Amino acid sequence: MKKSDPLLGKKLSRRDMLRLTGVGGLGLLLGGGGIGGIMATRGAAAQVPAAEVKEDTIPFYGSHQAGILTPSQNFLYFASFDLTTTKLADVKKLLELWTTAAAALTSGSLIGNINDNPHLPPSDTGEAAGLTPARCTLTFGVGPSFFDGRFGLASKRPAKLADLPAFKGDDLEPKWSGGDLCVQACADDLQVAFHAIRNLARIARGTAVLRWTQEGFQRTGGADPMGTTPRNLLGFKDGTGNPDVTNAAEMQKIVWNSSGDGPAWMNGGTYMAVRRVRLRIEIWDRSTLNDQESTFGRYRHSGAPIGAKDEFDDLNLKATDHSGKPIVPPDSHSALAHGDGTVKMLRRSYSYSSGMDLTTGQLDAGLLFISFQRDLVKQFVSIQERLSKNDRLNEYMVHTGSAVFACFPGIREGGTIGESLLG
Numbered sequence: 014m015k016k017s018d019p020l021l022g023k024k025l026s027r028r029d030m031l032r033l034t035g036v037g038g039l040g041l042l043l044g045g046g047g048i049g050g051i052m053a054t055r056g057a058a059a060q061v062p063a064a065e066v067k068e069d070t071i072p073f074y075g076s077h078q079a080g081i082l083t084p085s086q087n088f089l090y091f092a093s094f095d096l097t098t099t100k101l102a103d104v105k106k107l108l109e110l111w112t113t114a115a116a117a118l119t120s121g122s123l124i125g126n127i128n129d130n131p132h133l134p135p136s137d138t139g140e141a142a143g144l145t146p147a148r149c150t151l152t153f154g155v156g157p158s159f160f161d162g163r164f165g166l167a168s169k170r171p172a173k174l175a176d177l178p179a180f181k182g183d184d185l186e187p188k189w190s191g192g193d194l195c196v197q198a199c200a201d202d203l204q205v206a207f208h209a210i211r212n213l214a215r216i217a218r219g220t221a222v223l224r225w226t227q228e229g230f231q232r233t234g235g236a237d238p239m240g241t242t243p244r245n246l247l248g249f250k251d252g253t254g255n256p257d258v259t260n261a262a263e264m265q266k267i268v269w270n271s272s273g274d275g276p277a278w279m280n281g282g283t284y285m286a287v288r289r290v291r292l293r294i295e296i297w298d299r300s301t302l303n304d305q306e307s308t309f310g311r312y313r314h315s316g317a318p319i320g321a322k323d324e325f326d327d328l329n330l331k332a333t334d335h336s337g338k339p340i341v342p343p344d345s346h347s348a349l350a351h352g353d354g355t356v357k358m359l360r361r362s363y364s365y366s367s368g369m370d371l372t373t374g375q376l377d378a379g380l381l382f383i384s385f386q387r388d389l390v391k392q393f394v395s396i397q398e399r400l401s402k403n404d405r406l407n408e409y410m411v412h413t414g415s416a417v418f419a420c421f422p423g424i425r426e427g428g429t430i431g432e433s434l435l436g
């Protein structure tokens with residue numbers, strides 16, 4: 014039976030509908046004008062005064078991608094994808110479609126131009142209808158495997174996009190590791206972040222498939238209106254020692270690639286390390302407060318370094334007690350991660366809780382550790398080498414997943430994600 018489409022003014026066969034809806038291909042719900050044809054606002058968002066909507070919007074376009082220096086939103090939905098195509102043209106098309114969709118998703122607009130046709134599947138899945146953008150950011154990157162033989166891009170792989178070495182104690186599982194592409198979706202609403210990943214995966218059908226995903230959370234802004242440093246699942250403030258993201262010179266030194274760092278296509282981009290770290294919270298919960306504080310080298314209540322008063326006091330690793338013993342244990346997590354203080358990274362991690370381990374009855378909960386740095390080897394690897402060998406925290410954690418990605422420079426208005434690499 015043919016169905017009439019009042020917008021297109023012609024009868025549609027089931028075959029036409031499948032073609033339009035992109036089942037098994039890239040033509041997802043594009044209609045004539047593609048995803049960017051018309052972007053309807055998400056219902057109620059249209060009634061929200063412009064200034065209010067803006068407050069909740071993080072610009073998608075800019076010289077650097079959003080979601081890196083952006084103050085952490087409440088929720089994360091991280092997705093790693095594998096490409097199923099071997100054609101570079103398909104990859105380019107995907108990034109074009111993702112660009113248009115991402116601009117809509119981060120501004121609170123519905124995706125696509127077929128959302129009111131009773132005879133077609135809507136181009137937006139709808140669960141974010143009526144919601145504000147919730148400070149949604151989408152950050153895109155490519156993994157080392159993107160540069161294997163499939164697309165003729167091997168010569169464009171940055172030397173700095175190094176495969177990570179095996180670290181002592183790693184128990185990595187392929188189901189939480191690797192990926193050709195990644196999308197880090199962050200938002201103050203989990204449904205908004207989920208909606209973004211779901212729709213990007215839907216658009217990718219026929220070109221890329223999800224490889225692994227991980228939801229993350231932290232205390233919400235509502236529960237902590239003062240915006241204090243969030244606590245991880247071990248109860249400690251996590252993020253205190255991060256560099257100041259408002260210090261542009263510092264960010265240039267620690268996070269952003271610039272000319273001379275490697276291929277020009279990464280100028281303004283950064284490298285992301287992702288580690289899924291399961292915490293042995295049941296063991297942690299049986300350890301004394303003293304042990305817990307010695308493990309981090311910080312007080313649990315204030316977050317201050319042991320021997321200091323305030324959270325943001327300097328970590329003085331030279332200070333000793335009357336017997337000459339260092340006040341901050343040298344094998345504590347903070348001491349080892351800090352080292353001599355010359356190597357830094359920007360951490361943007363989220364806690365996760367993924368049900369329970371049916372074999373042990375223990376919670377599968379921990380930290381999706383995410384860091385951004387200019388150089389994976391000099392920054393992430395050098396710190397993780399130290400931690401993996403001596404960190405007191407190792408007793409309470411195990412790294413179960415791992416991935417690295419080169420995050421593209423920012424997207425210019427009218428431009429495309431990854432255009433510096435793919436043209």
Ligand SMILES: C=CC1=C(C)c2cc3[nH]c(cc4nc(cc5[nH]c(cc1n2)c(C)c5CCC(=O)O)C(CCC(=O)O)=C4C)c(C)c3C=C
Pocket residue numbers: 245247249250251252253254255288290292309311328346347350351357358379380382393396397400410
């Ligand atoms: C390789 C890098 C790091 C991994 C992996 C890592 C895992 C990890 N960290 C915590 C909790 C805390 N980390 C803290 C400080 C801290 N951690 C790293 C690096 C890694 N952490 C750095 C570079 C620093 C800063 C050191 C400094 O210069 O001061 C802290 C202390 C508070 C803070 O500064 O944020 C906590 C708490 C967990 C739970 C974890 C794995 C599950």
Ligand SMILES: [Fe+2]
Pocket residue numbers: 346350
């Ligand atoms: Fe840490």
